[in-house]
Amino acid sequence: MRIQVNVNGEPREADVEPRLLLVHFVRDTLGLTGTHWGCDTSNCGACTVHLDGEPVKSCTVLAVRANGHDVTTIEGVSSGADLSLLQQGFREEHGLQCGFCTPGMIMTATALLERTPRPSEDEIREAISGNLCRCTGYQYIIKSIEWAAKHNAPTRVEVMP
Amino acid sequence: MAVETRQGHTFGDRMPRKEDGRFIRGRGKYVDDLQLPGMLHSAILRSPFAHARINGIDVSAALEHPKVRAVITGKDLEEQGLAWMPTIAGDTQAVLATDKVRFQGQEVAFVVADDRYSAQDALELIEVDYEPLPVIVETPRALDPEAPVIRDDKAEQTNNVIFEWDHGDKEATERAFREADVTVKQEMIYPRVHPAPMETCGAVADYDVGTGKMTLWVTSQAPHAHRTLAAIVTGLAEQQIRVISPDIGGGFGNKVPIYPGYVCVAVASLVLGRPVKWMESRAENLMSTSFARDYHMVGEIAATKDGNILGVRVDVLSDHGAFNAHAQPGDIWPMGFFAIFPSCYDAPAAYAEATGVYSNKAPGGIAYRCSFRVTEAIYLMERTMDVLADELGMDPVELRRKNLIPAEKQPYESVMGWTYDGGDYHAALDEALRIADYPALLEEQREAREQGRIMGIGVSTFTEIVGAGPKKKCHIAGLEMFDSAELRMHPTGKAVLKIGVQSQGQGHETTFAQIVAGELGIPAEDVEVHHGDTDHTPYGLGTYGSRSTPVGGAAAAVVSRKVREKAKKIAAHLLEAAEGDLEWENGGFQVKGSPNQRKEMAEIAFAAYTNTPPDEEAGLEGVAYYDPPEMTYPFGAYVCVVEIDKGTGQVEVKRFIAVDDCGVRINPMIVEGQIHGGLAQGIGTALMEVIQFDEEGNHLNSNFMDYLIPTSMEVPKVWETGETVTPSTHHPLGARGVAESPTVGSPAAVVNAVVDALSPYGVRHVDMPLTPSKVWGVLRENGVEPF
Ligand code: FES
Ligand code: FES
Numbered sequence: 001m002r003i004q005v006n007v008n009g010e011p012r013e014a015d016v017e018p019r020l021l022l023v024h025f026v027r028d029t030l031g032l033t034g035t036h037w038g039c040d041t042s043n044c045g046a047c048t049v050h051l052d053g054e055p056v057k058s059c060t061v062l063a064v065r066a067n068g069h070d071v072t073t074i075e076g077v078s079s080g081a082d083l084s085l086l087q088q089g090f091r092e093e094h095g096l097q098c099g100f101c102t103p104g105m106i107m108t109a110t111a112l113l114e115r116t117p118r119p120s121e122d123e124i125r126e127a128i129s130g131n132l133c134r135c136t137g138y139q140y141i142i143k144s145i146e147w148a149a150k151h152n153a154p155t156r157v158e159v160m161p
Numbered sequence: 162m163a164v165e166t167r168q169g170h171t172f173g174d175r176m177p178r179k180e181d182g183r184f185i186r187g188r189g190k191y192v193d194d195l196q197l198p199g200m201l202h203s204a205i206l207r208s209p210f211a212h213a214r215i216n217g218i219d220v221s222a223a224l225e226h227p228k229v230r231a232v233i234t235g236k237d238l239e240e241q242g243l244a245w246m247p248t249i250a251g252d253t254q255a256v257l258a259t260d261k262v263r264f265q266g267q268e269v270a271f272v273v274a275d276d277r278y279s280a281q282d283a284l285e286l287i288e289v290d291y292e293p294l295p296v297i298v299e300t301p302r303a304l305d306p307e308a309p310v311i312r313d314d315k316a317e318q319t320n321n322v323i324f325e326w327d328h329g330d331k332e333a334t335e336r337a338f339r340e341a342d343v344t345v346k347q348e349m350i351y352p353r354v355h356p357a358p359m360e361t362c363g364a365v366a367d368y369d370v371g372t373g374k375m376t377l378w379v380t381s382q383a384p385h386a387h388r389t390l391a392a393i394v395t396g397l398a399e400q401q402i403r404v405i406s407p408d409i410g411g412g413f414g415n416k417v418p419i420y421p422g423y424v425c426v427a428v429a430s431l432v433l434g435r436p437v438k439w440m441e442s443r444a445e446n447l448m449s450t451s452f453a454r455d456y457h458m459v460g461e462i463a464a465t466k467d468g469n470i471l472g473v474r475v476d477v478l479s480d481h482g483a484f485n486a487h488a489q490p491g492d493i494w495p496m497g498f499f500a501i502f503p504s505c506y507d508a509p510a511a512y513a514e515a516t517g518v519y520s521n522k523a524p525g526g527i528a529y530r531c532s533f534r535v536t537e538a539i540y541l542m543e544r545t546m547d548v549l550a551d552e553l554g555m556d557p558v559e560l561r562r563k564n565l566i567p568a569e570k571q572p573y574e575s576v577m578g579w580t581y582d583g584g585d586y587h588a589a590l591d592e593a594l595r596i597a598d599y600p601a602l603l604e605e606q607r608e609a610r611e612q613g614r615i616m617g618i619g620v621s622t623f624t625e626i627v628g629a630g631p632k633k634k635c636h637i638a639g640l641e642m643f644d645s646a647e648l649r650m651h652p653t654g655k656a657v658l659k660i661g662v663q664s665q666g667q668g669h670e671t672t673f674a675q676i677v678a679g680e681l682g683i684p685a686e687d688v689e690v691h692h693g694d695t696d697h698t699p700y701g702l703g704t705y706g707s708r709s710t711p712v713g714g715a716a717a718a719v720v721s722r723k724v725r726e727k728a729k730k731i732a733a734h735l736l737e738a739a740e741g742d743l744e745w746e747n748g749g750f751q752v753k754g755s756p757n758q759r760k761e762m763a764e765i766a767f768a769a770y771t772n773t774p775p776d777e778e779a780g781l782e783g784v785a786y787y788d789p790p791e792m793t794y795p796f797g798a799y800v801c802v803v804e805i806d807k808g809t810g811q812v813e814v815k816r817f818i819a820v821d822d823c824g825v826r827i828n829p830m831i832v833e834g835q836i837h838g839g840l841a842q843g844i845g846t847a848l849m850e851v852i853q854f855d856e857e858g859n860h861l862n863s864n865f866m867d868y869l870i871p872t873s874m875e876v877p878k879v880w881e882t883g884e885t886v887t888p889s890t891h892h893p894l895g896a897r898g899v900a901e902s903p904t905v906g907s908p909a910a911v912v913n914a915v916v917d918a919l920s921p922y923g924v925r926h927v928d929m930p931l932t933p934s935k936v937w938g939v940l941r942e943n944g945v946e947p948f
Contacts, residue, residue: 017278024277033194034187036410038359039443043865046359074187087185091177094834098666099184100359100410106185125873132865134359134411135666137837138873139880 003067007032008076016063022056023047025063026073034074034103038132045131048104049073055111057130074103077110085148086110095144097135105131109145117152119145170686172679172894175830178671179690180408180664189408192363192378197436200365201230203429204280205422205439206270206287207449208262211298211521211858212311213291215258215269222286223272228279230433232287233271233425235259245314246394246424249417249638251492252323252485253315254524256421262291263311263483264523265860266448271425273437296521296858297321300457300480303518311483311519321519323485324495329512329577334463337472337510341463347548350928351537353455353480353522353852354845355447355862356529357870358665360410362450363440364423366430374401375430379423381406382416382663383703386640388695390419395427406693412665413842414527417705418486420450444863451488452522452852453529455480456537460545468555470508470564475499475541477515484524485517488705490533490635490642497533498626498792500577504542505586505624505796506564511576521858530842530904532627532706543621543909544926547916551925557913558599561622562590572890579626582897583890584796584822590622593798593820596883602802610921615805615945616815617918621910624796627898628711628891632788637702641788644708645699646673646716648724649782652770654683654763658720659691661701662713667835667900669709672827673717676894680721681728682748682762699784707795707898710827711891716787718893723783727769731781732760734774793889795897797821801910805918808947810937812848812915814876817907820883823899824892832899837880839903845871846904847911851930919943 004013007030014029026032026049035058038046047058050072078084086106089095096102105128112119112127119127124145125138133141170176183189220232235257238244245253258269270287274280295309302308303321312318338344365378375397381387384406392399409416422439429437441450457478463471479496481487489497496515503511528534550557565586566573573581602618609616632641645661658677662669674688692698701713725745732750733740736758743750751759760768769781802816819836826832849869853861862868888895908929915931916924922943927935940947 019278027194028196028277031196032187033191034189036191036360037193038361038410039865041443041864041866044359044443078186083185090185091181094178094830096181096184097668097834097838098359098409098411099180099189100191100666102184103187121878129872129874132359132870132872134357134413134842134870135838136834137839137841137880138871138876139837139878140834142873 001064003064005066006070008072018062018064020063022058022061022063022066026058032073032075036100036103038100043132045104045108046101048107048131050107050111055108074106077106084110085151086113086145089144089147093140093143093147095136095141101131101133105133105141113149113152118149169684170675170678171684172675172827174675174828176671176675176685176828178668179674180668180670191360191408191410192365192380193440195365195378195438197365197367200436200438201273201275201433202277202280203271203273203426203437203439204284205268205445206272206284208258208265208267208269210262210291210293211265211296212294213262214294215261216290216292218270219288220270223283226279226283226286228275229272229283230275231273231429233257233428238428243394243424243428246419248484248486250485250487250489254484254486256424260314264521265858266445266523267483268421271429273429273433298521298854298856298858300455300478300518300520303520311521323481323517323519325516326495327514328500330510331512333510334472334474334512338463338474341471342466343552344461344463345545345548345552346459346461347545347926348459349541349544349926351454351456351458351540352929353452354529354850355452355852355868356413356415357447357868358411358413358415361441361443361446362416362420362422364426365436365438366426367436368430368434370434374403375427376403376405377427378405378407380409380416382412382665382705384663384693384695385661385700386637386702387419389640390638391427394424404695406663409665413530414453414488414705415451416665417488417527418451443865447863447868448860449523451486451525451527452482453526453531454537455526458537458541460541462545462549464549468553468560468563470506472510473503473508475502475513477513479515479517480520480522481517481526482520482522482524486524487526488528488533490629490637494533497528499534499538501535501579501626502538502542503575503577504539505566505622507566507570508576522854528706530839530901532625532629532901535625536905539623539905540909543623544912547913548925551920557620558594561620562587565590565622580791581624582791582794583887584624584794585885585887586622586796588885589796589820589822590798592883592885593800593818596820596881597800597818615807615918617803617914619801619910619912619914619917620799621906621913622798623906624794625902625905626792626794627707627901628789628793629706629708630792631790640702642702643786643788644701644712644716645784645786646713646720647699647784648677648720650724650766650769652767654766655687656683657689657691658717659698660713660717661699662704662709663693665704667704667709668831672831673714675827676714676717677721680718681725707901709898710896711793711898712787712789714896715789715893716785719787720783720785723785724781727781728762728765730774730777731765731768735760735765735768789891791891793891793897795821795823795899795902797902797906799906799910801914803911803914803918805915805936807940807945810933810940812931812936814844814911816881817877818881818883819903820885821899821902822885822887823902824889824897825886825895827896833882835900836882836903839900840880840907841871841876843904843907844876844911847908847929848931849875
């Protein structure tokens with residue numbers, strides 16, 4: 001089946017099997033290997049991408065379902081040497097070790113900050129609870145997301161308790 | 162926003178990691194990211210039975226699938242002598258089953274096809290005629306005289322016993338038990354768990370028919386050792402094999418062994434002359450690649466009535482699954498470093514005996530974030546210490562304080578034959594109690610109990626034993642356990658360091674650069690670290706058992722010092738001074754007493770290529786193979802506070818305090834990250850994780866819905882970490898390994914806290930994992946009302 005998906009702002013076309021998962025379309029067909037695959041059961045979140053701006057686990061979505069829609073992957077959140085605030089936050093606060101969960105975490109967190117620019121710690125924990133990380137113990141991931149939230153609106157004066 | 166560039170980090174700094182730039186952009190390169198022209202994909206047919214004879218395999222329908230390129234069975238491999246491969250414990254393991262299958266999930270056939278989906282489809286087309294056999298799942302049953310012999314492929318094997326082992330002074334220990342005022346004995350199981358790194362295992366093999374060279378990209382924690390083993394297994398010349406371990410998505414011991422999939426891709430690529438990829442699914446990862454633990458233990462302590470330990474005794478039944486693929490640092494250590502069990506306590510006598518057995522479960526066990534069974538040993542000791550405290554009616558902290566090895570006795574010679582490296586255990590315990598505010602916690606617990614809440618405080622103090630290892634004590638498959646570093650300075654003062662250890666997320670590209678920076682006075686930013694490619698790095702044994710810093714890090718320090726020696730000669734030439742008149746100061750050589758007559762490393766490096774002394778070779782480089790004189794002994798003191806929901810049995814970890822002493826810290830930020838991650842894994846083991854089987858040997862936890870690992874919701878909000886720093890006397894930088902201390906020390910702290918919480922109801926021990934249903938059962942059995 002022929003599909004056309006707008007991936008990271010570029011129209012991409014391919015013939016795909018109807019059963020092809022979006023994660024494999026992105027990784028194998030398009031070669032965007034920043035989106036990872038870590039489980040068989042939609043539990044790990046390593047495959048998180050945005051479908052029309054909403055975070056989805058791309059192992060749970062058929063590629064044909066994305067036909068005519070917008071998909072953003074980790075490769076699309078910044079360009080060249082630039083980094084998004086979340087990418088910077090992860091680097092500043094040591095939010096990653098092996099890096100395997102990191103793209104999925106960043107995609108989930110990006111959607112969170114778009115909805116909730118100043119999330120509480122509990123909101124962050126809840127938001128990333130579908131993204132497993134085996135390396136970090138999560139504390140520095142939370143701090144990374146808080147770093148990005150804090151730098152989100154540099155003009156706004158922060159009143160710290 | 163532009164990337165911030167930083168300059169001038171060195172040893173000891175919280176330097177942001179060099180590797181992060183690619184990972185946060187999704188530009189890491191993991192094995193499954195590899196796409197080669199003409200690459201084929203594969204899938205493995207696995208046994209649905211835990212124990213069955215194979216009467217026949219029919220692959221004809223699979224071969225007719227239009228996208229299938231090859232189907233390989235055990236018979237095909239047998240013809241090439243490749244049906245079996247050696248394990249690192251000196252046993253054999255079936256690559257593809259020929260005679261029998263011995264665990265559910267065992268590899269039976271290997272399908273190569275044009276794409277992943279077709280390879281999976283073709284598995285359905287293979288017919289295997291199985292004749293089911295009786296199954297051994299419960300470890301003690303392996304010893305029944307009438308139990309089926311699992312390894313009947315081995316002529317000498319008439320039962321299921323792999324080894325019997327003992328260590329220590331049996332007689333002295335028995336005497337201690339006879340003469341003691343008090344003795345305690347506790348049975349406990351350290352359950353079978355899985356490292357479950359987020360990236361599963363996999364490999365790509367690319368055999369070039371033109372050059373005869375085999376390139377293997379493997380999820381490997383030990384690429385050099387894998388190359389040597391690959392040469393032995395396949396018969397290819399070792400220089401014709403290149404093993405590349407690219408970015409690895411977590412290892413934790415899971416990526417130390419060689420797996421049948423690796424051998425199969427290599428064979429398939431040799432046969433087909435095309436690159437072939439194999440990547441396991443999560444179910445395959447949890448079912449077939451190495452498990453850890455599965456230790457059935459009895460711990461005993463003999464003590465005086467005021468709590469002085471007189472002797473410690475241990476009896477272990479160790480389950481290795483269908484093939485003994487145990488990670489062990491040499492054949493004299495079938496129990497790994499379990500003999501560390503008297504740990505940080507001044508025990509005058511100790512004795513351990515153990516039996517290892519086969520069962521119809523996946524082969525192993527590997528050292529999951531563990532230095533060869535130290536995790537099981539410390540859990541046993543710390544649990545038994547609390548049982549003793551309960552018996553004596555003594556505060557567990559007091560009991561520990563009384564028995565910790567005093568700092569004055571360091572370097573301490575343990576009765577089990579280890580020479581410790583200078584730890585001050587009392588200082589670590591004091592610091593943990595200070596952070597926890599122990600008296601206030603006890604008061605809080607008193608109040609909680611008055612209100613009918615179930616709160617517990619658990620303590621564990623321990624020493625690890627890491628950094629395998631000295632050649633006088635350790636080897637893996639005959640290879641001495643040194644590690645290596647090769648350092649070259651370029652004319653512009655920049656450097657490349659090539660190492661034999663292998664990062665799986667530990668951040669070697671950063672910390673090893675910091676080591677060189679500290680030794681040579683150049684910024685860590687100017688040192689590029691290469692690892693994971695056997696064609697381009699010196700031979701090393703890889704990363705597991707917390708050996709990177711103790712062994713590889715020492716090699717990096719030693720090679721830097723060798724380079725500095727040559728730099729001194731060049732500096733003397735440049736300064737027209739005698740070498741003896743020079744001193745090393747702030748990253749450069751200067752004439753003693755006249756600091757303005759001085760040469761920086763960058764100038765010296767330039768001269769090494771442009772203005773060499775008459776009697777010196779050009780260039781500035783060196784290589785070091787480091788044999789550690791002894792192991793290193795990181796230690797710590799942990800305090801865990803839990804509260805239990807009476808109605809649901811849910812254990813909540815309210816606080817976790819971890820004071821670790823890993824000696825001098827190369828990058829404190831990375832050390833903290835490692836400790837956080839290990840603590841989360843330890844809490845997972847204590848509360849959530851277990852691999853279980855039904856009586857037919859069906860694996861019950863083959864996905865992340867049934868094998869639960871901690872999410873952001875199950876870990877405490879803050880890891881309250883602290884440190885003491887007593888430099889290791891066994892390491893040139895005073896450093897010890899650290900990443901495993903938290904998984905070693907934390908499970909006991911959690912279980913001790915839960916048992917402490919339940920102790921008013923007469924509970925003395927509960928086996929891990931302390932899931933809500935298990936704790937709920939314990940509460941109900943002991944008459945605790947749910948509300
Ligand atoms: S791969 Fe999609 S959730 Fe695990
Ligand atoms: S950084 Fe390794 S899984 Fe999260």
